[in-house]
Amino acid sequence: MKLNVNLGEKSYEIFIERGVLRRAADLIAEVFHGKKIMIISDDRVYGYYGEVLKEQLQTKWECYEAVVPHGEASKSMAILPEIYGKLLQAKLSRSDLIVALGGGVVGDMAGFAAATYLRGIPFIQIPTSLLAQVDSSVGGKVAVDLKEGKNLVGAFYQPKLVLIDPDVLSTLPKRYINDGMGEVIKYGCIKDRGLFDILKKARSFEGLGEELTGVIARCVDIKRQIVEEDQYDTGERMLLNFGHTLGHAVEQKFAYERESHGEAVAVGMYQITKISEKKGMTEEGTAEELRKVLESYDLPISAGVKMKELKAAMMLDKKNLNDRLRIILIKKMGESFxxxxxxxFFEDDITV
Structure with missing residues (x-):
């Protein structure tokens, strides 16, 4: 399947198909005509797919690699000098290319490096985690974390191409699959009751079977439409942050070492829906329906933290404008605002 993100001169194509990684060089050649490519990846992903990709690319271009340690800690200001150094050693110019091969951490960090090196060079996303495939690889948000919070230094910088190969998910540990399912479930909650019902019926990632590629494509298509309407996250694109205000606060509370992103978002989605339902802002029974689906995909619904301990992090949230939060709630399953x-809005004595 091929989707086009229509952003005028910043438009790009997304390919979603099994085995697309094996023809990456040919697809890249359609959008890139420079001389050099730097693959940025992590030590786990590069071990599986890095040399396979590099062998292809070397048939057409000079190819280099920069491999960082896996994990959220690599998405930091501290790792950037090493990346910039590798780019300089390879003498990459503004007519050359970065390829981000990895999950959300690699995609965000490599994209930020691309946006800032020489004031911007082209980059391509090849996401290898479920979370990155359905969410972070599309839309041009690139960033690194600070100790005070996630994604606090970043840019809007669109890729030239996104290649999504569901086959690479076979090498992911189960927790990483669950992590991605947190974001998949989010799309059903905010925009697509039918998608939520597919997930509810399947009850597990394995239960999706042959529907997996279609589920990924549906999530990407929802994000594509939202990004086309609101590229710079000032309106409807904020809906994609359902569960994230609380979720990011939970991640920050534990220094990104306990809950994964998708797990923290799952906690945030359930807890905020429970609060909004209690306030009469969400259809009765929605939180319970969401709880059952989250738990069927082995996702947590609680972090065991008092709300008052999370408020400082929430005040640093990027959706905090003039001391006002823009939180995302669901009116009913598949409809958000x-x-x-x-x-x-969040009572201090609640345990999240």
């Missing part, structure tokens, strides 16, 4: 409020 932006609700301007402040941290008083």
């Amino acid at each position: 932006i609700f301007p409020t402040d941290v008083a």
